[in-house]
Every structure is written in structure tokens, then in C-alpha cells.
Amino acid sequence: xxxxxxLLRSLTPVGGALAVAVLLILLVGESPFAxxxxxxxxxxxxVSRFGDTLTAWTTLSLAAAGLAITFTAGLWNIGVxxxxxxxxxAASFVAREIxxxxxxxxxxxxxxxxxxxxxxxxxxxxxxxxxKVNEIFGGLGLTFVxxxxxxxxxxxxxxxxxxxxxxxxxxxxxxxxxxxWGDLRxxxxxxxxxxxxxxTVYVLLRGTRFGLRLRxxxxxxxxxxxxGIANTRxxxxxxxxxxxxxxxxxxxxxTGFYHKLVPGPGGGHGYLGILIxxxxxxxxKWIAPIAFFFAVxxxxxxxxxxxxxxxxxxxxxxxxxxxLFVLLAGGWQARRSAIGQRRATxxxxx
Amino acid sequence: xxxxxxxxxxxFGPVRANDGISLxxxxxxxxxLLGENGAGKSTLMKILSGFYAPDGGExxxxxxxIRPSSPRDAIAHGIGMLHQDPLVFLPFTVVDNLLxxxxxxxxxxxxxxxxxxxxxxxxxxxxxxxxxxxxTLTVGERQQLEMVRLLWLGARVLILDEPTTGIxxxxxxKLFETLRTLAAEGMSVIFVSHKLEEVDELxxxxxxxxxxxxxxxxxMPCPSERLVExxxxxxxxxxxxxxxxxxxxxxxxxxxxxxxxxxxxxxxxLEIRAGxxxxxxxLEGSGQQTLLRACSGLxxxxxxxIAIDGADLTAADYAGRLANGVQFLPAGRLEEGLITGLxxxxxxxxxDPNTPFFVDxxxxxxxxxxxxxxxxxxxxxxxxxxxxxxxxxxxxxxxxLRPGLRLLLMEHPTRGLDIESANWVWGxxxxxxxxxxxxxxxxxxxxxxxxxxxRILVFFAGRVIAELDADITDVEQLGFLIGGKVRDAx
Numbered sequence: 113x114x115x116x117x118x119l120l121r122s123l124t125p126v127g128g129a130l131a132v133a134v135l136l137i138l139l140v141g142e143s144p145f146a147x148x149x150x151x152x153x154x155x156x157x158x159v160s161r162f163g164d165t166l167t168a169w170t171t172l173s174l175a176a177a178g179l180a181i182t183f184t185a186g187l188w189n190i191g192v193x194x195x196x197x198x199x200x201x202a203a204s205f206v207a208r209e210i211x212x213x214x215x216x217x218x219x220x221x222x223x224x225x226x227x228x229x230x231x232x233x234x235x236x237x238x239x240x241x242x243x244k245v246n247e248i249f250g251g252l253g254l255t256f257v258x259x260x261x262x263x264x265x266x267x268x269x270x271x272x273x274x275x276x277x278x279x280x281x282x283x284x285x286x287x288x289x290x291x292x293w294g295d296l297r298x299x300x301x302x303x304x305x306x307x308x309x310x311x312t313v314y315v316l317l318r319g320t321r322f323g324l325r326l327r328x329x330x331x332x333x334x335x336x337x338x339x340g341i342a343n344t345r346x347x348x349x350x351x352x353x354x355x356x357x358x359x360x361x362x363x364x365x366x367t368g369f370y371h372k373l374v375p376g377p378g379g380g381h382g383y384l385g386i387l388i389x390x391x392x393x394x395x396x397k398w399i400a401p402i403a404f405f406f407a408v409x410x411x412x413x414x415x416x417x418x419x420x421x422x423x424x425x426x427x428x429x430x431x432x433x434x435x436l437f438v439l440l441a442g443g444w445q446a447r448r449s450a451i452g453q454r455r456a457t458x459x460x461x462x
Numbered sequence: 463x464x465x466x467x468x469x470x471x472x473x474f475g476p477v478r479a480n481d482g483i484s485l486x487x488x489x490x491x492x493x494x495l496l497g498e499n500g501a502g503k504s505t506l507m508k509i510l511s512g513f514y515a516p517d518g519g520e521x522x523x524x525x526x527x528i529r530p531s532s533p534r535d536a537i538a539h540g541i542g543m544l545h546q547d548p549l550v551f552l553p554f555t556v557v558d559n560l561l562x563x564x565x566x567x568x569x570x571x572x573x574x575x576x577x578x579x580x581x582x583x584x585x586x587x588x589x590x591x592x593x594x595x596x597x598t599l600t601v602g603e604r605q606q607l608e609m610v611r612l613l614w615l616g617a618r619v620l621i622l623d624e625p626t627t628g629i630x631x632x633x634x635x636k637l638f639e640t641l642r643t644l645a646a647e648g649m650s651v652i653f654v655s656h657k658l659e660e661v662d663e664l665x666x667x668x669x670x671x672x673x674x675x676x677x678x679x680x681x682m683p684c685p686s687e688r689l690v691e692x693x694x695x696x697x698x699x700x701x702x703x704x705x706x707x708x709x710x711x712x713x714x715x716x717x718x719x720x721x722x723x724x725x726x727x728x729x730x731x732l733e734i735r736a737g738x739x740x741x742x743x744x745l746e747g748s749g750q751q752t753l754l755r756a757c758s759g760l761x762x763x764x765x766x767x768i769a770i771d772g773a774d775l776t777a778a779d780y781a782g783r784l785a786n787g788v789q790f791l792p793a794g795r796l797e798e799g800l801i802t803g804l805x806x807x808x809x810x811x812x813x814d815p816n817t818p819f820f821v822d823x824x825x826x827x828x829x830x831x832x833x834x835x836x837x838x839x840x841x842x843x844x845x846x847x848x849x850x851x852x853x854x855x856x857x858x859x860x861x862x863l864r865p866g867l868r869l870l871l872m873e874h875p876t877r878g879l880d881i882e883s884a885n886w887v888w889g890x891x892x893x894x895x896x897x898x899x900x901x902x903x904x905x906x907x908x909x910x911x912x913x914x915x916x917r918i919l920v921f922f923a924g925r926v927i928a929e930l931d932a933d934i935t936d937v938e939q940l941g942f943l944i945g946g947k948v949r950d951a952x
Contacts, residue, residue, distance in 0.1 A: 319820055319821055319823070320819055320820055320821060321811075321817050321818065321819050321820075321821055322819065324808055324811060324812055324821065325812065327801075327803075327804065327808075328801050328804065328812055331801045331802055331803055331804065332797075332798070332801045332802065334797065334798035335797075335798055335799055335800060335801045336801070337760070337780055337781070338760075338780065338790060338792065338798060338799060339812050339813060340780065340781045340784040340785070340815070341781070341812075342781055
């Protein structure tokens with residue numbers, strides 16, 4: 113009974129978001145079923161689209177996994193998009209400057225991506241713990257810097273031979289591309305990296321002293337200090353790990369999707385990661401399915417304007433409305449649990 | 463303007479902050495409200511001034527039933543409260559602070575306000591510049607501003623909560639003079655304090671509260687002995703402590719200076735030996751908390767040095783001192799001791815310095831169940847800390863004290879525990895003396911201080927005004943000293 117109720121509770125916001133989507137589609141005079149089918153078919157309808165969806169899934173999952181760490185530490189790492197971009201720039205540097213066989217290049221670009229994201233997040237972290245700059249503002253500022261840096265590199269030092277273009281750099285040498293099999297447009301490497309990251313974050317947060325201490329730091333800095341935890345070190349470690357995972361996502365964006373550096377290579381996947389981790393209630397185990405849903409909608413919605421008179425941004429609207437509904441439901445539950453809390457105390461006392 | 467309170471009740475969870483309080487305050491009197499910390503004075507005054515709604519009881523103003531629903535509503539009835547920390551807006555000017563809460567339309571008449579402010583200042587002999595920023599005012603001046611504001615809004619009952627904390631001696635004289643003037647004009651003044659000397663000096667009648675109830679009234683002047691007895695209860699028989707041979711010095715404090723906003727520790731020297739228990743007495747915020755936090759490394763020293771076992775740890779933070787055997791048990795259990803949302807098992811794992819990197823949760827849960835039983839905690843391994851009652855939260859904190867400590871620092875170690883649990887807890891704490899642990903604790907419970915300390919330091923306004931041998935001190939003498947009456951006690 114209780115399980116049924118909690119299932120109903122978590123499905124209510126999904127139903128609400130769907131209702132809004134249906135209403136919007138009816139308003140523009142199209143069939144909701146046709147639109148839904150266009151999204152699903154566009155996301156997983158054939159091998160190549162499924163490959164695109166899986167590639168998006170890997171980067172969304174990595175960004176959200178990194179955010180699971182920073183949220184656990186009580187940090188609003190809104191600068192995650194900038195960390196994805198910093199990882200993409202660092203990986204691009206390695207891809208352009210180093211010539212080596214593919215396996216070596218894969219390892220080097222991923223390492224560079226991790227380092228780039230970690231350093232970018234560390235900057236936001238240092239601004240917070242040393243400069244008392246809220247991580248939301250520091251992170252946003254650094255994201256603008258990262259976007260500008262990618263644009264500068266593309267029209268400046270890394271510009272294409274003879275063509276002044278903001279469409280991106282020359283494609284990387286083939287050795288620096290993430291390897292794929294046959295027609296499938298997704299690399300096994302990126303899937304392995306994403307799955308490994310999700311597993312590591314899950315174990316780290318659930319089964320280790322580090323994860324427990326991070327939760328303590330995130331809940332109450334004063335109490336955690338009295339447990340002898342060096343708060344600053346844990347906050348910075350959370351920034352670097354979270355930023356590193358976001359940086360991995362950036363490396364995969366440029367070596368497995370664009371195969372070159374484009375302006376703002378994050379493509380909003382860092383920001384989408386925030387929505388995913390909010391929907392997942394900061395729990396690593398829910399990231400994979402929610403990220404898959406987001407990936408299907410992101411890739412599938414691009415089919416909407418081709419098949420129906422609907423703009424692709426409908427996908428974004430549905431996603432955002434869903435997040436709003438879930439957050440609303442969460443706030444409502446928090447109010448209710450304040451009452452339940454008292455009952456629980458009485459139960460414990462009894 | 464006479465004020466009558468009838469059978470006021472206010473509960474916070476299981477705590478009866480006000481338990482059937484009836485009280486009459488005649489117009490034109492200076493009425494003192496005495497009681498130690500936690501006696502329920504502030505709660506009662508917050509009910510009167512509209513901050514809290516009472517769970518039961520009636521408030522009558524000149525025989526008319528009123529229900530102040532907010533501070534704004536209370537002042538509309540003529541009841542104004544001056545808080546210990548004046549509720550002023552620091553970045554605003556004096557005149558804007560006055561206008562901020564003024565009733566009426568959206569038009570601000572600064573000139574009129576400035577003029578009226580000037581008249582009131584002249585009447586009371588205050589010197590407030592209407593155009594200076596409140597940030598630049600002293601605490602005493604902020605208090606004057608707040609008082610002027612309340613009178614300007616039409617207060618006829620004025621409540622002052624510990625108004626002399628943090629103000630200078632001349633400002634205190636000025637304050638008392640003003641209050642006398644106001645009372646002579648027919649205003650009712652309620653003066654909340656735990657300082658006997660001030661009540662003695664100022665008030666005409668006194669009501670004493672203890673544990674949420676009114677324990678007695680007195681017309682002033684009244685012998686201080688009687689007030690002390692009402693405040694703290696009659697002296698309890700003190701059991702002899704198990705004597706113990708003291709070891710080498712564990713804690714050595716040399717000319718410690720710590721500056722805080724309202725209070726400073728200045729060149730404080732202290733030495734505590736292994737196995738010694740030192741109690742810190744005094745009103746809340748007289749310097750005991752500052753000393754404990756400086757010893758623990760949570761508050762850095764502005765001068766002087768702190769050494770543990772001969773090693774200078776002045777520069778070490780809390781984690782550094784914890785590694786050297788110093789542990790601190792704070793008064794704010796859920797605020798700075800425990801972590802909301804984490805279970806008892808998770809707390810015990812966090813508190814165990816030998817936890818491996820990969821946590822074996824099954825084993826940890828079993829160990830937690832044993833700890834819970836051994837410490838009589840009412841809760842389960844999977845209960846979260848915030849689900850526990852205050853007393854059980856304290857037992858959990860005590861269960862997380864590390865073995866083999868050199869120095870144990872505590873604030874109110876048994877607050878919220880019944881007598882039996884408190885005795886058990888102290889049995890456990892005193893047993894640590896045989897391992898050479900030194901204990902330094904602050905408490906508002908005089909019996910606890912006398913029963914378990916070897917030495918008691920009495921703090922008053924940041925200074926140690928007396929150092930007592932607990933064996934030859936009684937509750938009455940201690941009560942006098944806490945009230946700042948050094949001469950009478952000697």
C-alpha cells in the first residue's frame with residue numbers, strides 16, 4: 113500500500129508534465145500522439161538515431177554524476193556547463209597537438225578532459241572557500257569565460273586554414289576520434305566511461321567514509337568540523353571530482369560527437385545535468401534512466417519540425433515543465449513530512 | 463496602564479517554557495522579572511510582545527482582553543519590547559530606522575520625524591544624530607534609538623530584555639534614569655534580568671521565575687538572600703566526590719585574549735591538571751562559551767597561547783586539537799553537534815576515527831545497536847538524529863566522545879536530562895579522570911557545578927571574578943557571584 117502510494121506520488125508530476133505537453137500540442141493544432149511518436153521514433157527509431165541518443169546519454173550521465181558529488185557536499189555547482197567546456201577545450205588541445213595511436217589518444221584526451229573540468233571547478237571552489245564568492249555566481253562567471261575562450265580559440269589561434277569561420281576548428285586527426293563500430297554512431301569507450309563513472313559515484317557516496325563525510329559537510333559545516341572533518345579540503349575535493357566528471361563529458365562531446373572544437377561545445381548538457389540530478393533527488397542510482405529519457409527527448413525532438421508543424425523547442429518545454437512539477441511535488445512533500453516528522457519522533461520515543 | 467497575565471502556557475515540544483504564569487503589573491511601576499537562564503522569562507515577554515502566540519491563558523490590558531498577534535499588533539496596543547540585541551537596521555540612518563516601522567501612508571515625512579526625534583532626545587538627554595548610520599552607533603546608542611522608536615510608536619508598556627548587556631556604565635546610568643522618568647509618567651516598565659544588583663538598584667517590585675513558573679514576588683528593597691533562594695531553589699545536599707590524585711598540567715593557558723563584539727577575554731591565565739574537573743559558572747555569554755571555543759580551536763585567539771601537554775597548539779584548528787586529544791561537546795546539539803538527516807549508525811561511523819575507507823554498513827549497524835543499548839539512547843540505528851529528543855541527542859553526543867581524551871570541553875553537559883540520567887552521564891565522565899582526562903565545562907546548573915567540579919571559575923562580563931574551591935562553596939555564594947555581587951559574597 114505504502115509502495116503503491118509512493119509510486120503514485122512520483123508519477124503525479126510526470127502526468128502533470130504530460131498533460132501540459134498535450135495541451136500545448138493541441139493548442140498549435142497537431143495530434144499529441146503523432147508528436148509523441150515523432151519524439152520516440154526520432155530518438156530510438158533506427159540504429160543511427162539510437163547511437164546519437166546513447167552518445168547524448170553518456171555526456172548527460174557524466175555531468176549528472178559529477179553533480180551528484182557536488183550536491184552531496186551541499187554545493188550548487190551551476191558552473192558545471194563551464195566545466196564541460198573546459199574539459200572539451202583541454203581534450204581538443206591534446207587532440208590537435210599530440211600525434212599517437214588511437215588507444216593512447218583516447219586515454220590522453222579523456223585524462224585532459226578530466227583535468228580541464230577539475231581545474232575549472234577548482235577555480236569556482238577557491239573563489240568560494242578563499243574569496244567567499246557564492247559558487248553559483250563564481251560558476252556562472254567562469255562559464256561565460258569558458259564559452260568566450262572556446263570562441264576565441266576557434267577564430268584565433270586554432271582557426272581553420274584560410275577560412276575565418278565560427279563553425280569550429282578543423283576536424284581532429286582520425287586517431288583522436290573516439291573509435292566506433294560499423295554504422296553505430298556511438299563509441300563503446302564513452303559508454304564504458306559513463307557506466308564506470310556512475311558506478312564509482314554510487315559506491316563512493318554510499319559505501320565509503322569519503323561519501324559519508326561529504327554528506328556531513330553538505331548538511332552542516334559546523335557539526336562536520338566538530339567531527340574533525342577538514343571542511344575546506346572536502347569541499348574542494350567535491351568540486352574537483354564533480355568538475356572532472358563534467359570535463360570527461362566535454363572530452364566525449366568533442367572527440368566522439370563533433371570531432372572538432374565548436375563554440376560552446378557543452379551544448380547545454382551541463383545545465384541539463386542539473387535538471388537530471390534534481391529529478392533524481394541527488395541519488396546516483398536514478399541518473400541512468402532519467403538521463404536516457406532526457407537523451408531521447410533531446411534527440412527525438414529534432415524530428416518534430418521535420419514531420420509536424422511543431423518547433424523542436426517543445427522537447428525542452430516538456431523537460432522543463434517536468435522538472436518544475438517534480439520540484440513542486442518535492443516541496444509539497446517536505447511540508448507534509450514536517451508533520452510526519454513529529455509522528456516519527458513519537459514513534460522512536462515509544 | 464496596568465497589565466495582567468492569567469495562566470499563560472507555552473510548550474515547545476516536551477519543554478514547558480511557561481507553565482501557568484499569572485502576573486499583574488501596575489501602571490507607573492518599575493517591575494523586575496528575575497530568573498536564571500531557561501526560567502521562561504524571555505518566552506513570557508515574547509508572548510506579551512506578539513512574537514509567540516500562547517498555547518493558553520489571557521492577557522488583559524487595563525482590564526481589556528487583548529491577543530497580540532505580531533510585534534506590530536502589540537505596539538498598536540501599546541506594548542513595546544526592547545531586545546537584548548536591538549532590532550535595528552544597520553545600513554539605515556537613525557531617522558530612517560524610525561520611519562521604517564511608522565504606521566500610515568506611503569509618504570515619508572523625514573522633516574517631521576527628525577523634529578520629533580530631536581524633541582524626544584532632548585527630553586531624555588540622548589544625543590542621537592538623525593543622519594548618522596546606525597552601523598556607526600554603539601550598542602547603547604542603538605538601544606536609545608530603539609527606545610525612542612517604541613515610545614514614538616506609542617508604547618505605554620515597555621519591556622526591556624537584559625538591556626545592560628554590552629553597554630557602558632554611563633549609558634547604563636542614563637538608561638536607568640530614563641526608565642525612572644517614564645515610570646513617573648505612568649508607564650509600566652518590565653525589566654528582565656538575572657543581575658541582582660541592577661534589579662536592586664532600579665525596581666520597585668520583583669517577580670521571580672524558575673522552570674517556567676512564578677515562584678514568588680517581592681517588594682524592593684528585599685534581602686538578596688531571599689531572591690537568590692527563589693531563583694535557584696534551596697541548597698541541595700552535595701555528595702562527596704571520589705577523591706583523585708591530580709596529575710601533571712594538561713591545559714596551560716597563558717595570557718589568552720579573544721575579542722568578540724559584545725565581550726572580550728583579556729589576558730586570561732588558566733592551568734588544568736590531569737584528572738581535574740573545572741566548572742565555568744556565569745550568566746550565558748559572560749565569557750565561558752568564548753573560553754571553551756578558544757580552547758577547542760573553533761575560535762582563534764587574538765593573543766596569548768594555549769598548550770596541551772606542554773605542546774603549543776594556539777595555531778591548531780579543531781581537527782588539529784582533536785588529533786591531540788581535545789574534544790568539544792557543544793550546547794547546540796542539532797545546530798553544531800549532530801547532523802540532520804544522518805542516522806545514528808552514520809553518526810557513530812563518522813565519529814569513529816578508525817573507520818576504514820570502505821564502510822561495512824552491516825557491521826556498523828550491529829555496532830550502533832550495541833552503543834545505543836549501552837548508552838540508553840531511545841532510538842534505533844536507522845533513526846535520524848533529528849528524530850531523537852533533546853536528552854537522547856545528548857546521549858548520542860556523549861557516546862561519540864573518543865576514548866583516551868586529554869581534555870574534554872563541554873557546554874551544559876546534562877541540560878535536558880533527568881536527574882538519574884545526569885548522574886549516570888557524570889559517572890561515565892568522571893571515570894575518564896582515572897585515564898588522566900581533564901574536564902572543563904560550563905553549566906547554568908549550580909548544583910551540577912558544585913557537585914562535579916574540583917574548582918569553579920565564575921565569569922562576569924568576560925572576566926573571571928572568582929575562583930572557588932567547590933568543596934567549601936554553596937549555592938547561595940555562587941548565586942551571588944553569578945549576579946556580579948562580589949563584595950556581598952565575601
